[in-house]
Amino acid sequence: MSESCGNPTVESEALMPKKIRFDRSTTCVKCKEQRGCLVIRHAVYCKDCFSALLPTRFRKALEPHINHAPDGPRRRALRPAGNLLLGVSGGLGSAVLLDVVHRTYTTRAVACDGVKGGREHPRGQKVWSTIRAAYVEVAGAFPGMKDRTEEVGEAVKRYEGIEFVPLRLEAAFDPAWWARVGQTSTADVSVDLNAEGTSLLADSPSASTPLDSLRNYLGRLPTPTAVQVAIAKLIRVLLLYTAHATSSSHVLLGTSLTSLSISLISSISQGGGFNVPQTMYEEWFPPGAERATESWRGEVRVIRPLRDVGTKECAAWAWWHALVVVGKERRPAAAQTIDGLTRDFIVGLEKDFPSTVSAISKTVGKLAPKGGTCGRCILCELPVQTDAHEWRARISIRTRSTQSDVPATLASSVALAPLFCYACHTTLTSRSSRSVAPTKASAPPPPPIVQLPVWAAAALSRLYSDTATEAEEIRTGGDRNVGEEVWKTRKLGEDEMRAAVGEFLFDT
Amino acid sequence: MAATLNLKVEFGGGLELLFDNVRSHRIALPAHVPSSRVPDSGSRTPRPANITFLIHWLKDNLLKERAELFVENETVRPGILVLVNDTDWELEGEGDYELKSGDEIVFISTLHGG
Numbered sequence: 001m002s003e004s005c006g007n008p009t010v011e012s013e014a015l016m017p018k019k020i021r022f023d024r025s026t027t028c029v030k031c032k033e034q035r036g037c038l039v040i041r042h043a044v045y046c047k048d049c050f051s052a053l054l055p056t057r058f059r060k061a062l063e064p065h066i067n068h069a070p071d072g073p074r075r076r077a078l079r080p081a082g083n084l085l086l087g088v089s090g091g092l093g094s095a096v097l098l099d100v101v102h103r104t105y106t107t108r109a110v111a112c113d114g115v116k117g118g119r120e121h122p123r124g125q126k127v128w129s130t131i132r133a134a135y136v137e138v139a140g141a142f143p144g145m146k147d148r149t150e151e152v153g154e155a156v157k158r159y160e161g162i163e164f165v166p167l168r169l170e171a172a173f174d175p176a177w178w179a180r181v182g183q184t185s186t187a188d189v190s191v192d193l194n195a196e197g198t199s200l201l202a203d204s205p206s207a208s209t210p211l212d213s214l215r216n217y218l219g220r221l222p223t224p225t226a227v228q229v230a231i232a233k234l235i236r237v238l239l240l241y242t243a244h245a246t247s248s249s250h251v252l253l254g255t256s257l258t259s260l261s262i263s264l265i266s267s268i269s270q271g272g273g274f275n276v277p278q279t280m281y282e283e284w285f286p287p288g289a290e291r292a293t294e295s296w297r298g299e300v301r302v303i304r305p306l307r308d309v310g311t312k313e314c315a316a317w318a319w320w321h322a323l324v325v326v327g328k329e330r331r332p333a334a335a336q337t338i339d340g341l342t343r344d345f346i347v348g349l350e351k352d353f354p355s356t357v358s359a360i361s362k363t364v365g366k367l368a369p370k371g372g373t374c375g376r377c378i379l380c381e382l383p384v385q386t387d388a389h390e391w392r393a394r395i396s397i398r399t400r401s402t403q404s405d406v407p408a409t410l411a412s413s414v415a416l417a418p419l420f421c422y423a424c425h426t427t428l429t430s431r432s433s434r435s436v437a438p439t440k441a442s443a444p445p446p447p448p449i450v451q452l453p454v455w456a457a458a459a460l461s462r463l464y465s466d467t468a469t470e471a472e473e474i475r476t477g478g479d480r481n482v483g484e485e486v487w488k489t490r491k492l493g494e495d496e497m498r499a500a501v502g503e504f505l506f507d508t
Numbered sequence: 509m510a511a512t513l514n515l516k517v518e519f520g521g522g523l524e525l526l527f528d529n530v531r532s533h534r535i536a537l538p539a540h541v542p543s544s545r546v547p548d549s550g551s552r553t554p555r556p557a558n559i560t561f562l563i564h565w566l567k568d569n570l571l572k573e574r575a576e577l578f579v580e581n582e583t584v585r586p587g588i589l590v591l592v593n594d595t596d597w598e599l600e601g602e603g604d605y606e607l608k609s610g611d612e613i614v615f616i617s618t619l620h621g622g
Contacts, residue, residue: 021598021602022598022599026599035595036595036596036599037594037595037596037599038595038596039596039598039599044599047594092521092618258618311587311618311619312589312618314618315520315521315589315616315617315618316589316591316596316616318520318521318616319520319521319589319591319614319616320594325520325521325522327521327522327525343619347586347587347618347619348586350586350587351586351587
């Protein structure tokens with residue numbers, strides 16, 4: 001102990017012994033024979049045991065959800081209701097997901113040749129009849145960004161038995177894609193973001209192509225964080241409808257434990273707390289379909305089978321199995337977003353406290369949101385919390401745009417806010433303190449009127465069942481077939497406000 | 509005593525993009541850390557080259573762009589896995605591992621998302 005009283009400039013190294021990052025010895029904790037090669041949250045594994053560990057964790061996370069009806073006490077053979085769709089991004093998790101799915105489900109029949117039970121034994125049959133890998137290219141959103149579709153396609157084609165499905169982010173605004181996934185086309189719907197989610201039906205400004213609509217949509221969002229979140233939401237829904245169109249009962253994503261923890265913290269910080277259960281496991285059903293109980297009616301289960309595998313393990317797996325990791329293009333200003341900052345924090349935390357990152361995911365997984373649901377968001381198709389917007393209206397400080405900001409042809413409007421979930425509404429309307437601050441620019445910015453994605457337009461169309469008269473109904477404040485009141489908000493003049501609260505004012 | 513150590517250095521997970529897009533390099537590293545690199549330069553015995561020195565050497569001699577994506581606080585940036593002869597460097601003493609001729613050091617970035 002006497003050293004602690006010494007001169008710190010001379011004995012700096014002696015004072016701070018480096019903490020050992022693994023428990024007990026360097027021998028593998030599993031086989032207890034070989035020398036370890038990898039430290040996973042303080043436990044040491046040899047290469048052989050690690051190679052068995054990762055697929056086991058993958059199957060443990062996925063296989064309880066494969067059969068449509070849950071297994072009883074006795075485990076049954078794996079019989080999924082539909083096909084399998086993998087959502088790949090070209091990143092590390094996607095590369096590992098592709099590889100493990102290929103090893104587990106396309107080569108399993110061959111691997112079982114020598115196993116007891118013979119060739120006709122159900123164990124030898126393929127679990128999935130068709131496996132596809134869908135990639136959503138976001139290059140269109142950012143001029144100058146490299147298109148990686150071909151590279152990702154080449155990486156997928158290395159795995160025999162997995163079909164490549166290329167998609168583009170602008171498909172979210174493309175009626176042709178909407179028709180290809182088997183949905184009915186509807187009129188365009190636009191939203192004025194200044195007016196806290198006020199829709200401007202039928203009179204939308206004509207954006208000539210889906211790409212223009214996409215760029216207009218992302219360009220009018222209030223913050224760089226909103227842009228990143230909006231892209232992630234568009235990708236998610238594009239994958240869901242693609243899964244439905246390809247008769248896929250399951251969508252697998254390559255979200256690792258680290259990525260999941262980042263996503264959870266980031267999402268909660270942006271008002272997505274109510275949808276935490278869907279981040280862990282989601283069962284999406286197509287519009288118009290009821291949630292089925294016994295038979296499969298086209299529901300899609302979204303599962304993240306690498307949710308117990310950290311990025312370090314993914315990196316080691318990819319290196320030791322010589323996987324091709326295409327990588328992702330850096331998006332402009334991504335590092336300054338809430339997601340980017342959360343990523344930096346969690347990755348830094350994982351280096352010194354690897355178990356804490358696992359604890360985030362495990363703890364958040366136990367959360368149950370308070371309150372009921374009232375339908376689902378027209379934008380992200382996740383459940384909407386009952387009365388979330390009333391609560392928001394009570395506690396938030398708002399800035400109202402003047403009527404002159406809105407073009408005269410688009411003046412007829414209706415409040416859409418209750419049809420968005422809290423997180424989507426926040427994404428569309430929540431401005432940062434910097435963007436709210438007055439700028440020196442003399443010309444006012446153009447009104448942030450954006451076209452909504454095709455599925456949101458279709459959802460609105462279903463709400464107003466007769467599409468031919470929907471605009472007229474809205475203008476006249478007509479009945480919504482859901483039988484709810486239509487609330488309109490507007491800025492009051494000083495005299496009107498005085499008249500409204502007059503009886504409570506003191507005479508001075 | 510050899511004046512240099514012959515090492516094989518590899519980059520993966522996209523990290524190679526910072527090193528002229530070349531994944532595998534064979535380098536001759538000084539066997540001892542130059543006195544200018546040692547904080548306590550009063551010491552007379554030369555300090556053998558370790559991974560911390562290799563990281564600095566790579567930064568000064570091979571890195572082509574954006575050093576902040578490779579080095580942070582005198583070590584590799586969080587999110588980069590280092591393997592020493594196919595073994596996690598956390599089992600080998602991390603930056604203090606003393607390099608030997610013929611060692612294979614791999615740097616793999618885990619920051620390419622999922």
